[in-house]
Amino acid sequence: MSKIEPTLSWLFFSFRGRIARQSFILGILFLVFPQLFAVIQMVRADNAGKPDQIAFWFLVLIVFLLVSFWSSLALSVKRLHDLSLPGALSILAIFSGINLVFFLYLAVMPSKQEINEYGPPPFS
DSSP, X not given: OOOOOOOHHHHHHOOOSOOOHXXXXXXXXXXXXXXXXXXXXXXXXXXXXXXXXXXXHHHHHHHHHHHHHHHHHHHHHHHHXXXXXXXXXXXXXXXXXXXXXXXXXXXXXXXXXXXXXXXXXXXX
């Protein structure tokens, strides 16, 4: 297996490798803030009575949601790899109700300290 260079594009868009729970939690939080910003801007535009700005921020929110969806799947796959589990289980993140339990599981479980088929432990 070739060495994976940990970059931001790898973290948010690649399905290869492993990440620790801290990186997973911070990555998910990083994805939530732009969404919150867009929602806040939509509320401000609504309170100001500016429907054109509401439409603009709604489109921005849709873009953020699409990018966040892909990135959260990539983060989940790498976190599952860290736990020596198949990345296909990341499909659980899509289902309402299960996704919160799934997130908590990935956020709480400690990294496996041995090398597995997905690479060495994170931060080794």
